[in-house]
Amino acid sequence: MADINVTVGGVTQTFPEGVSIESVAREMAPNGQEPLLAKVNGSLKELFKRLYSDCDIEFLDITTGPGYKTYERGLIFLMLAALYRLYGQDECNNLRVEHSIGQGIYCEINGRLRISEEFLGTLRKEMLDICKEDRMIEKKSMNTGNAIKLFEKAGMEDKVKLLSYRMDSKTNVYMLCGYTDYFYGYMPASTACLTVFNLIPYNEGFLLMLPDPSNPSVPAAMSDRPKLYQTLQEANHWGKSLEVDTIGDLNRLITEGRTEELILVQEALMEQKIADMAKQIKEAGTKKFVMIAGPSSSGKTSFSYRLSIQLKALGLKPHPIGLDNYYCNREFCPKNPDGSYNFECLEALDVELFNEQMLRLLNGERVELPTFNFKTGKQEFRGKFMQLGHDDILVIEGIHGLNDKLSYSLPKESKYKIYISALTELNVDRHNRIPTTDGRLLRRIVRDARTRGTDAKDTIAMWGSVRNGEENYIFPFQEEADYMFNSASIYEFAVLKLYAEPLLFGIPKDCPEYLEAKRLLKFFSYFLNIPDDAIPRNSISREFVGGSCFDV
Numbered sequence: 001m002a003d004i005n006v007t008v009g010g011v012t013q014t015f016p017e018g019v020s021i022e023s024v025a026r027e028m029a030p031n032g033q034e035p036l037l038a039k040v041n042g043s044l045k046e047l048f049k050r051l052y053s054d055c056d057i058e059f060l061d062i063t064t065g066p067g068y069k070t071y072e073r074g075l076i077f078l079m080l081a082a083l084y085r086l087y088g089q090d091e092c093n094n095l096r097v098e099h100s101i102g103q104g105i106y107c108e109i110n111g112r113l114r115i116s117e118e119f120l121g122t123l124r125k126e127m128l129d130i131c132k133e134d135r136m137i138e139k140k141s142m143n144t145g146n147a148i149k150l151f152e153k154a155g156m157e158d159k160v161k162l163l164s165y166r167m168d169s170k171t172n173v174y175m176l177c178g179y180t181d182y183f184y185g186y187m188p189a190s191t192a193c194l195t196v197f198n199l200i201p202y203n204e205g206f207l208l209m210l211p212d213p214s215n216p217s218v219p220a221a222m223s224d225r226p227k228l229y230q231t232l233q234e235a236n237h238w239g240k241s242l243e244v245d246t247i248g249d250l251n252r253l254i255t256e257g258r259t260e261e262l263i264l265v266q267e268a269l270m271e272q273k274i275a276d277m278a279k280q281i282k283e284a285g286t287k288k289f290v291m292i293a294g295p296s297s298s299g300k301t302s303f304s305y306r307l308s309i310q311l312k313a314l315g316l317k318p319h320p321i322g323l324d325n326y327y328c329n330r331e332f333c334p335k336n337p338d339g340s341y342n343f344e345c346l347e348a349l350d351v352e353l354f355n356e357q358m359l360r361l362l363n364g365e366r367v368e369l370p371t372f373n374f375k376t377g378k379q380e381f382r383g384k385f386m387q388l389g390h391d392d393i394l395v396i397e398g399i400h401g402l403n404d405k406l407s408y409s410l411p412k413e414s415k416y417k418i419y420i421s422a423l424t425e426l427n428v429d430r431h432n433r434i435p436t437t438d439g440r441l442l443r444r445i446v447r448d449a450r451t452r453g454t455d456a457k458d459t460i461a462m463w464g465s466v467r468n469g470e471e472n473y474i475f476p477f478q479e480e481a482d483y484m485f486n487s488a489s490i491y492e493f494a495v496l497k498l499y500a501e502p503l504l505f506g507i508p509k510d511c512p513e514y515l516e517a518k519r520l521l522k523f524f525s526y527f528l529n530i531p532d533d534a535i536p537r538n539s540i541s542r543e544f545v546g547g548s549c550f551d552v
Contacts, residue, residue, distance in 0.1 A: 004055070007054075021051060028057075035059035036067040036074075039515075042509075063213075073187060079107075106202060108205035139174055144166060162526065232425075247426060281311065289396055290415075296466050299540035321369070324398065331377075344473055346473070361388050402419060422443065425488055447544040496545065497524045
């Protein structure tokens with residue numbers, strides 16, 4: 001058998017041909033690192049894979065994005081395998097992995113089992129026992145037709161529906177402790193590394209707590225977010241009422257020619273919510289400032305227009321105010337450690353001017369509003385005057401809208417705060433959730449290419465920075481909202497696919513962003529297409545794919 005040369009961090013070592021990546025990791029991974037994946041010559045590989053030629057390897061642990069997702073996926077599989085050993089296949093089929101709440105994954109079991117401290121203690125112990133046994137996670141590639149038969153026999157109808165619409169002739173399944181399942185994404189090599197987690201009762205289900213990103217050696221603390229939970233649960237109920245719970249359900253409706261009905265019902269549900277908000281604002285009688293905030297690509301602009309229309313229908317006179325016009329002059333803008341301007345922090349805004357002008361408007365005075373010149377980096381006053389009458393109301397959109405430090409001088413009763421985000425209500429199947437960040441990233445890729453001429457590579461490259469800003473300046477204030485609005489449409493991935501796929505295929509293989517593009521392309525492979533003909537012109541989806549009746 002021939003030898004191969006493996007290089008890690010500039011150090012080269014010789015191994016026999018066919019050596020597993022896991023064996024290489026035991027000898028060459030940096031001290032203190034627990035590898036979960038490997039990047040072999042730029043391609044992500046699971047650790048059980050074998051090497052047959054010279055290569056460069058970068059090991060990825062839980063502190064990396066792909067590593068953390070692999071750990072999460074492994075924990076979910078470990079939980080299901082433990083449930084299988086304790087209670088059998090039916091209870092695994094009854095478990096549904098839903099959405100994230102902070103650093104926890106919310107799960108429910110709709111069967112004979114009841115969630116309690118005792119039940120979760122038993123499940124936790126079984127999971128840790130499997131970790132101590134250091135069980136290998138086996139991966140098997142099989143004919144897709146045979147995989148469908150396997151899942152039919154196991155009563156996993158969600159997997160059957162999902163795979164029935166896939167064109168791939170082969171399907172990978174994973175096996176652990178006699179339990180077999182399908183997962184969207186990579187897995188760890190064994191259970192020994194999956195000891196950091198917790199199980200906590202939460203509302204009707206429980207939270208599978210992941211490691212704390214800032215200290216992965218301990219589970220993250222639970223972060224109770226009742227408004228977010230309620231909004232996410234409502235999204236799930238919407239999906240069930242529309243008969244679309246998973247991607248397989250959506251594909252079935254597409255093949256049955258029922259997409260137009262689905263789109264119209266979804267849009268009607270959204271309009272009811274927007275009308276409800278407008279009614280609350282009107283009935284309060286004291287609201288003069290509607291403060292709207294949410295993460296990138298939530299559809300804030302289209303939402304603001306639709307809310308304004310509903311307010312007008314109730315006899316109010318809404319006026320849009322963009323917080324971007326209150327940027328400080330460039331020389332006063334804070335900088336990041338690398339010397340670049342930090343446009344996302346609160347201190348980048350002229351908070352004093354904003355409060356002075358809003359308070360004067362509240363008192364009925366006439367005020368000249370600023371316009372920020374992004375070319376010169378300075379505030380300008382161009383004769384844009386405003387004075388609020390009895391029915392006038394300001395609709396203020398911006399990253400810091402929910403932070404009371406922005407509007408510290410305004411009476412609480414004068415403000416109505418709205419948090420908007422695209423909280424995906426669709427799952428791949430019962431055990432594979434779709435992160436809400438994926439939906440927003442795909443929206444942004446499509447919109448940036450259409451409106452800014454930005455290619456998908458650049459949008460993906462800056463996404464990490466965008467996400468950091470959201471974590472620091474938006475998410476900490478979401479529970480302070482008076483109303484939380486979900487802008488995700490249950491059908492939108494099937495529409496975005498038409499626009500995003502060509503952009504993602506355009507990313508060269510030698511770019512760092514290619515791995516993310518490849519992951520997203522695999523995600524789109526689950527969906528059948530929906531043409532955008534039936535989408536109303538006022539839909540939030542139009543903000544991204546084009547054709548909106550609003551100036552977006």
